[in-house]
Amino acid sequence: MKIRVATYNIHKGVSTIRATPRVLALKKAIGLFDAEVVFLQEVQGKHDKYTSKFGDETRGQRHWPQAAQHDYFAGESHHAAYGMNAIYDHGHHGNALLSAFPIGNMHNHDVSDHAYEQRGILHCMLDTPSGSVHCFVVHLGLFEAGRTRQTEALINCVLASAPAGEPVIIAGDFNDWRNTLSATLRDKLGVTEVFDELGSGSMLGGMVRGLMGTKRKVTPARTFPAALPCFRLDRIYVRGFKVDTAEVLHGPLWAKLSDHAPIVATLKLA
Numbered sequence: 001m002k003i004r005v006a007t008y009n010i011h012k013g014v015s016t017i018r019a020t021p022r023v024l025a026l027k028k029a030i031g032l033f034d035a036e037v038v039f040l041q042e043v044q045g046k047h048d049k050y051t052s053k054f055g056d057e058t059r060g061q062r063h064w065p066q067a068a069q070h071d072y073f074a075g076e077s078h079h080a081a082y083g084m085n086a087i088y089d090h091g092h093h094g095n096a097l098l099s100a101f102p103i104g105n106m107h108n109h110d111v112s113d114h115a116y117e118q119r120g121i122l123h124c125m126l127d128t129p130s131g132s133v134h135c136f137v138v139h140l141g142l143f144e145a146g147r148t149r150q151t152e153a154l155i156n157c158v159l160a161s162a163p164a165g166e167p168v169i170i171a172g173d174f175n176d177w178r179n180t181l182s183a184t185l186r187d188k189l190g191v192t193e194v195f196d197e198l199g200s201g202s203m204l205g206g207m208v209r210g211l212m213g214t215k216r217k218v219t220p221a222r223t224f225p226a227a228l229p230c231f232r233l234d235r236i237y238v239r240g241f242k243v244d245t246a247e248v249l250h251g252p253l254w255a256k257l258s259d260h261a262p263i264v265a266t267l268k269l270a
Helices: 023-032 048-054 069-074 144-161 182-189 203-212 252-257
Strands: 002-009 037-047 079-088 091-099 103-110 120-128 131-139 168-173 234-239 241-248 263-269
Touching (some): 002 168, 002 234, 023 252, 037 048, 037 079, 037 131, 037 168, 069 079, 069 091, 079 103, 091 103, 091 120, 091 131, 103 144, 131 144, 144 168, 144 182, 182 234, 234 241, 234 263
Parallel strands (some): 002 037
Antiparallel strands (some): 002 263, 037 091, 079 120, 120 131, 241 263
């Protein structure tokens, strides 16, 4: 069985400049992934101010949907799960999973390191034709010490809920710009990052280095900022899958939708 997956930090559905609503364009862009499973971060479950400001029809079109973003993005083709993390007076946001497969159960794990930076890990079990697949949507903190503790919480969560041998996909915004967490995740969980086999964000680069017989450094792809990616923040780790393809989506479309570029990968169940 093949599964196409994507991970994307959508910046709450607003542009980084002037807070222009991008929710309608994001729905179309997410459709371009052609993915059965989409891992989303910074998803607005509720935002009364934006609903009030942009929700009324302008020229026959609403610029902010009345539904929660995860339900709006899911539409009729996907199931949706949402883990509320950050709560404020006018709403809340968190992680979400869109799945073409039924979501058997879900649980949101609070891994906030302090009151000013609320974070969570959303665990969903998918009922696929080939059996259960565990999906973990991740958005780690901005500070390295906190990310280390949150990674330990992630490891404990996976070990407790996904028995050895069951397929696992862990994806999201790790904020791990120095790539200090990958080795721990590989050692403790037996996972592989999707670019491990394909090269550092480039399938062609990995093929060339393989043909030349040169040793390459295993690093994730550059995804931030979307307009000119320099930092390796977003990841897809897998267990029980073979990675067929993986790519970061670049270009003018993605640069204006969010500050992160999305990653899309095609996986084959091992």
